[in-house]
Amino acid sequence: MTQWKTPSGRSVREKGETNGMTRERNEREILAAAERVFARHGYRGASLQDIAEQAGLPKSNVLYYMGSKRGLYVRLLERMMERWNALLDDISVEDDPAEVLEAFIRSKMQLSRRHPEGSRLFAAEILGGAPFLQDYLRGGLRDWVQARARIFEQWAERGLMDPVDPVWLIFLIWSATQHYADFEAQVLGITGKEELSDADVERITAFLTQVILKGCGVRPREA
Amino acid sequence: MTQWKTPSGRSVREKGETNGMTRERNEREILAAAERVFARHGYRGASLQDIAEQAGLPKSNVLYYMGSKRGLYVRLLERMMERWNALLDDISVEDDPAEVLEAFIRSKMQLSRRHPEGSRLFAAEILGGAPFLQDYLRGGLRDWVQARARIFEQWAERGLMDPVDPVWLIFLIWSATQHYADFEAQVLGITGKEELSDADVERITAFLTQVILKGCGVRPREA
DNA sequence: GTCTATATACAGATAGAC
DNA sequence: GTCTATCTGTATATAGAC
Numbered sequence: 442m443t444q445w446k447t448p449s450g451r452s453v454r455e456k457g458e459t460n461g462m463t464r465e466r467n468e469r470e471i472l473a474a475a476e477r478v479f480a481r482h483g484y485r486g487a488s489l490q491d492i493a494e495q496a497g498l499p500k501s502n503v504l505y506y507m508g509s510k511r512g513l514y515v516r517l518l519e520r521m522m523e524r525w526n527a528l529l530d531d532i533s534v535e536d537d538p539a540e541v542l543e544a545f546i547r548s549k550m551q552l553s554r555r556h557p558e559g560s561r562l563f564a565a566e567i568l569g570g571a572p573f574l575q576d577y578l579r580g581g582l583r584d585w586v587q588a589r590a591r592i593f594e595q596w597a598e599r600g601l602m603d604p605v606d607p608v609w610l611i612f613l614i615w616s617a618t619q620h621y622a623d624f625e626a627q628v629l630g631i632t633g634k635e636e637l638s639d640a641d642v643e644r645i646t647a648f649l650t651q652v653i654l655k656g657c658g659v660r661p662r663e664a
Numbered sequence: 665m666t667q668w669k670t671p672s673g674r675s676v677r678e679k680g681e682t683n684g685m686t687r688e689r690n691e692r693e694i695l696a697a698a699e700r701v702f703a704r705h706g707y708r709g710a711s712l713q714d715i716a717e718q719a720g721l722p723k724s725n726v727l728y729y730m731g732s733k734r735g736l737y738v739r740l741l742e743r744m745m746e747r748w749n750a751l752l753d754d755i756s757v758e759d760d761p762a763e764v765l766e767a768f769i770r771s772k773m774q775l776s777r778r779h780p781e782g783s784r785l786f787a788a789e790i791l792g793g794a795p796f797l798q799d800y801l802r803g804g805l806r807d808w809v810q811a812r813a814r815i816f817e818q819w820a821e822r823g824l825m826d827p828v829d830p831v832w833l834i835f836l837i838w839s840a841t842q843h844y845a846d847f848e849a850q851v852l853g854i855t856g857k858e859e860l861s862d863a864d865v866e867r868i869t870a871f872l873t874q875v876i877l878k879g880c881g882v883r884p885r886e887a
Numbered sequence: 888g889t890c891t892a893t894a895t896a897c898a899g900a901t902a903g904a905c
Numbered sequence: 906g907t908c909t910a911t912c913t914g915t916a917t918a919t920a921g922a923c
Contacts, residue, residue, distance in 0.1 A: 463906085481792045486708030489899065499908060501901085510899065561791050564846075568784050568791070569704045571849040578853030586854050608855060609871045613840050616847070620839035623787075626794040630801030631809050632831060648832045656879025686888085711916065722890060727918065891922075898915070905908080 468506055470496040472520070473558075475503075475513050480561035483569055484514055518566060518573055521559040528552060529585065534595045538602050538659045543650050546614055550646045553622035560622035586611055603658035610657065617649050691729055693719040695743070696781075698726075698736050703784035706792055707737055741789060741796055744782040751775060752808060757818045761825050761882045766873050769837055773869045776845035783845035809834055826881035833880065840872050 474495035478487045489510055493500040507513040528548045532541050553560045566574055586608060593607035621628055621637065629635065637645075654661055697718035701710045712733055716723040730736040751771045755764050776783045789797055809831060816830035844851055844860065852858065860868075877883075 483706040483709045483788070486706045486710075488897080490897080500899090501908065502906095504900065505907075565706070565788070565791055567847050567850050568787055571853065575849075575853065578850055579856070582850075583854045583856070605875060606867070606871055609868055610875075612843055612847075612851065613872070613875065616839040616843035617836050620835055624790050624835075624839070626798075627790050627801055627805075628835065630794065630798065631806045633802070633806070644829070645832055648829055649836070652828060652833075652836065652876065652879035654879075655881070656875035656877075658878070712918090713916080723917090724890065724919085725888095728889075733917065889923085892920085894917105894919075896916075896918105899913090901912075902910085903908105904910095905906105 464506070467496070467498060467502065471498065471503055471506055471513070472517065475507075476517055476558040476562055479514060479517060480558045480565060483565045484572075487514075515573060517559075517562060521556070521563055522577065524552060524556060524559065532589065532592055534592055534599075536592075538593075538596045539654055539661050542614075542654055542657075542659060543661075546618060546650050546653065547646055549614060549618040550621070550642065550649070553619050554642055557622040557625060560619055564619065564623040601659070605657050610653075614649075614653065617653075621645060687729070690719070690721060690725065694721065694726055694729055694736070695740065698730075699740055699781040699785055702737060702740060703781045703788060706788045707796075710737075738796060740782075740785060744779070744786050745800065747775060747779060747782065755812065755815055757815055757822075759815075761816075761819045762877055765837075765877055765880075765882060769841060769873050769876065770869055772837060772841040773844070773865065773872070776842050777865055780845040780848060783842055784848075787842065787846040824882070828880050833876075837872075837876065840876070844868060 471492065475487070475492045477495065478492045481487075482491075487510075489500050489503050492513075493503045496503065503513070507516070566572075571578055589611060590607035593602070593610060594604075596602050597604040621642070625637075628637070634641070651661075694715065698710070698715045700718065701715045704710075705714075710733075712726050713723050715736075716726045719726065726736070730739070789795075794801055812834060813830035816825070816833060817827075819825050820827040844865070848860075851860070857864070
């Protein structure tokens with residue numbers, strides 16, 4: 442079994458690798474590289490050449506594995522939506538508002554922390570008018586927001602929190618948490634840090650939880 | 665004096681217009697169109713062809729007036745930074761925290777409201793790693809944030825507000841207000857609205873002011 | 888001052904060699 | 906299964922006609 446080399450000198454198939462393993466590894470590299478490039482330059486601004494170089498493969502291989510630029514982009518968006526859905530557990534009126542809101546803020550913060558490129562990819566898509574995600578926004582995501590909003594309203598009726606507009610509250614949590622991934626360049630430039638540490642993220646999470654819960658008149662569990 | 669026509673049929677010089685007026689109007693049209701296109705597609709993704717069509721001019725005129733794609737982009741960024749600086753009045757420890765924070769939230773909200781394309785242009789620049797704004801972020805803007813942060817800390821020492829981290833607070837206000845311009849497509853998709861009315865913006869401003877001030881333990885002036 | 892025509896580079900995509 | 910070579914379109918930018 443021959444071992445091919447790309448012009449860049451990078452091995453396409455490592456020793457002892459089966460075909461399946463090669464494909465899996467190459468696809469993984471391409472998806473990671475593409476997420477970075479699409480996040481940074483948007484759909485139109487991204488080039489397959491750039492993605493291929495960052496994945497250490499010739500350009501045609503990107504098209505061979507992914508079919509088309511459009512298909513690659515859609516696949517990345519879908520992967521990000523799956524990550525998003527994975528942390529959306531249902532809540533009920535019987536749950537504790539403080540507990541739910543804190544978990545909401547924390548899980549959203551961790552998603553941006555674990556997948557900053559995916560977060561920025563999503564942001565670039567929305568910034569450009571959401572041409573590929575229109576249906577998702579007006580459909581599944583809208584339903585999810587409305588369902589949560591109803592719960593928040595019922596909590597307010599029961600006097601468990603202030604009667605704030607629940608949709609604006611959800612947007613507030615989304616924007617405040619995503620900011621640290623999407624505007625990372627600004628955050629790092631202003632704070633003078635080279636990167637945010639786990640401790641920084643923990644402090645920011647605590648800050649946001651405290652301000653938002655107190656701001657909505659939700660009493661923390663242990664206060 | 666002849667009146668020229670572009671292939672699209674749009675007049676380049678209206679009747680009775682002087683040369684100066686034509687230039688001024690064309691530049692204005694180009695800047696407005698370019699702001700939209702750069703905001704939507706980012707620096708790389710934007711095309712002069714697209715900008716020219718939206719400005720109703722031939723592509724070469726865009727380059728004639730603006731010199732280069734890069735120069736046009738930088739000029740737009742600078743214009744947005746000027747708008748931003750125009751509303752940054754100094755504050756002092758002697759000022760009322762509630763008043764200052766409310767004005768801060770309100771003016772930031774209005775900036776995004778009046779210049780949504782500029783807000784998205786800025787967002788796209790940061791999202792892409794701020795290649796053109798690095799110096800501004802690490803210099804002038806950083807100083808501005810640090811100065812405000814000191815005031816917030818002193819307010820906290822005087823017991824006028826909770827001792828929250830002032831930099832995270834500024835980021836919270838920025839992200840929460842910009843969200844309605846930058847993520848407009850998401851906001852409209854989820855709320856089902858075609859656009860946000862002045863009344864909507866007023867309600868959102870009031871919501872954010874209430875939650876953030878209460879969340880930071882700032883007593884509103886009339887409470 | 889404005890526009891048409893063109894130069895040159897690079898985009899996404901495909902055909903076919905190996 | 907992977908890579909080289911190429912097709913076709915469009916990008917920025919410029920030269921020169923009017």
